[in-house]
Amino acid sequence: MTRDYSISIYHDTRRIKANGKFPVKLRVFIHSTRQQKLYPTSFEFTKDEFKSVWEAVKPRGENKDIQMKLRAIETHALEIADKITSFTLEEFETALFKKRKANKNDVAEFYSMAIELYKKNNQINTAFNYKQSITSLMEFHAKNDLMFSQITPQWLRDYERYMVDVKSKSRTTVGIYLRPLRAIFNTAISTKVISEESYPFGKRKYTIPAPKSTKKALSKEQLKVLFETEPKTPEQQKAKAFWFFSYSCNGMNFKDICLLQYKDIDGDILQFRRAKTTKTNSSQAPVFVYLNDFTKSVIDLYGNTNKTPNQYVFSIVDHTANQEEIHRQLRNFIRFLNQHFGQFAKDVGIAEHVSTYWARHSFATQAIRNGASMEYVSEALSHSNLTTTRNYFAGFEDEKKKEISNKMMEF
Numbered sequence: 108m109t110r111d112y113s114i115s116i117y118h119d120t121r122r123i124k125a126n127g128k129f130p131v132k133l134r135v136f137i138h139s140t141r142q143q144k145l146y147p148t149s150f151e152f153t154k155d156e157f158k159s160v161w162e163a164v165k166p167r168g169e170n171k172d173i174q175m176k177l178r179a180i181e182t183h184a185l186e187i188a189d190k191i192t193s194f195t196l197e198e199f200e201t202a203l204f205k206k207r208k209a210n211k212n213d214v215a216e217f218y219s220m221a222i223e224l225y226k227k228n229n230q231i232n233t234a235f236n237y238k239q240s241i242t243s244l245m246e247f248h249a250k251n252d253l254m255f256s257q258i259t260p261q262w263l264r265d266y267e268r269y270m271v272d273v274k275s276k277s278r279t280t281v282g283i284y285l286r287p288l289r290a291i292f293n294t295a296i297s298t299k300v301i302s303e304e305s306y307p308f309g310k311r312k313y314t315i316p317a318p319k320s321t322k323k324a325l326s327k328e329q330l331k332v333l334f335e336t337e338p339k340t341p342e343q344q345k346a347k348a349f350w351f352f353s354y355s356c357n358g359m360n361f362k363d364i365c366l367l368q369y370k371d372i373d374g375d376i377l378q379f380r381r382a383k384t385t386k387t388n389s390s391q392a393p394v395f396v397y398l399n400d401f402t403k404s405v406i407d408l409y410g411n412t413n414k415t416p417n418q419y420v421f422s423i424v425d426h427t428a429n430q431e432e433i434h435r436q437l438r439n440f441i442r443f444l445n446q447h448f449g450q451f452a453k454d455v456g457i458a459e460h461v462s463t464y465w466a467r468h469s470f471a472t473q474a475i476r477n478g479a480s481m482e483y484v485s486e487a488l489s490h491s492n493l494t495t496t497r498n499y500f501a502g503f504e505d506e507k508k509k510e511i512s513n514k515m516m517e518f
Contacts, residue, residue, distance in 0.1 A: 116178075212255050217294060255292070263308075281315075285315045323469075329457055347451055349405070355402050361437075361440070380393050380394070449462060
């Protein structure tokens with residue numbers, strides 16, 4: 108069969124991203140009409156990384172796994188295209204995203220396509236966030252269809268007031284729900300479904316509320332009280348153990364804790380790659396953590412007795428579950444920790460609403476206050492830049508500032 112189209116993986120180097128990388132896209136080209144369309148994937152690389160992953164004949168290690176994922180995307184698209192009797196980009200998109208026959212200006216349809224794509228790429232948390240976003244928007248809209256033309260700056264301001272005044276949500280939550288909508292608008296504009304004039308965001312239009320830069324770090328005294336106080340219940344004891352496990356392991360993300368395998372442990376060293384960056388950064392260096400007596404005791408107490416290399420260290424998620432089920436299990440575990448550790452913190456007299464998020468920030472803050480450099484902490488947290496690390500630091504306490512000030516005259 109002679110195809111009038113070609114489908115390939117394409118490194119879009121037209122515009123560099125803030126992290127120094129370029130997005131990888133699925134390119135569809137129709138030879139007879141010279142039409143081309145690019146569809147987003149979850150991958151992004153530098154030029155050298157792309158050569159190592161995609162252009163290498165026999166990539167090794169993680170590069171081999173990523174190349175297989177990219178080939179799966181390409182193969183899936185070709186299989187869909189080959190089933191279309193008379194190939195057009197519109198028919199291809201309909202089949203690729205399995206979208207309903209509906210008005211192409213329907214915002215919910217674009218959300219549906221995005222959610223489907225994120226699920227295919229195993230970006231379950233992003234798909235979940237998009238689902239929450241469109242559910243909230245449609246609840247406010249209170250109609251079956253929501254068109255791009257209906258979303259104006261005033262519509263967005265009304266939505267914000269509705270969320271804050273009626274739903275009692277914070278403006279941070281409003282921002283979380285509206286950022287996916289902004290991305291949907293950008294996709295609709297790039298695919299020429301709507302014009303740039305329809306874009307309701309930006310200067311002199313509507314500005315999405317920025318998240319509050321609240322420093323979620325506990326003081327040395329608060330950490331001491333929490334660590335030395337005996338919890339009232341087994342649930343609080345477990346929550347305390349995992350919270351301080353995260354804190355002691357360089358502020359390790361709780362998803363990474365849940366996905367730890369015994370092959371990641373080599374004596375006193377824990378080595379792993381962050382789940383958050385694995386999909387988009389093949390060159391991300393592994394994170395090294397030195398296990399101390401406390402973290403070893405948590406593994407001994409709560410770890411699996413089956414210590415085969417591929418076995419999860421902790422029985423939090425099911426080894427045989429699909430990505431959506433794993434995402435649900437992770438959310439349930441974090442909800443459990445926040446409920447019981449939050450109550451434990453309240454019991455010892457801490458007024459702040461302490462959650463799992465505070466463990467990572469508390470590690471960064473205490474490490475810097477104890478003399479660690481910003482560069483060291485950035486590496487420990489596996490941050491790509493120092494700006495992100497600075498946002499984790501809650502600053503120096505008053506006594507430290509006074510000490511520094513007094514020493515300034517000690518010549």
